Amino acid sequence: MSEHPRSLIGKLIQDLVQQRDELKLDLHLGTQEAKEQWEKLEDKLFQLRQRFQPAQEAAEDSAEQVWDALKLLAGEVKDGFDRVRKSL
Numbered sequence: 001m002s003e004h005p006r007s008l009i010g011k012l013i014q015d016l017v018q019q020r021d022e023l024k025l026d027l028h029l030g031t032q033e034a035k036e037q038w039e040k041l042e043d044k045l046f047q048l049r050q051r052f053q054p055a056q057e058a059a060e061d062s063a064e065q066v067w068d069a070l071k072l073l074a075g076e077v078k079d080g081f082d083r084v085r086k087s088l
Helices: 005-028 032-056 060-087
Strands: none
Touching: 005 032, 005 060, 032 060
């Protein structure tokens, strides 16, 4: 049986926060461009975390669309972290 989307998104957010914390340690060695990218990603991760809480309480009939939007935003954050990691 597959995991519920809420559980998957919750785990994804935890993983992104962990990645953020690991990258934050390396950022002091990075370029200004990487730091600017970092600031944008911090904002997106904040948005993701803020949107996740109300989404957990959303009605099941609209949940699929909400989860799709959250997965898209999470994917953007993950891709951004990958770009920052590559630039360091």
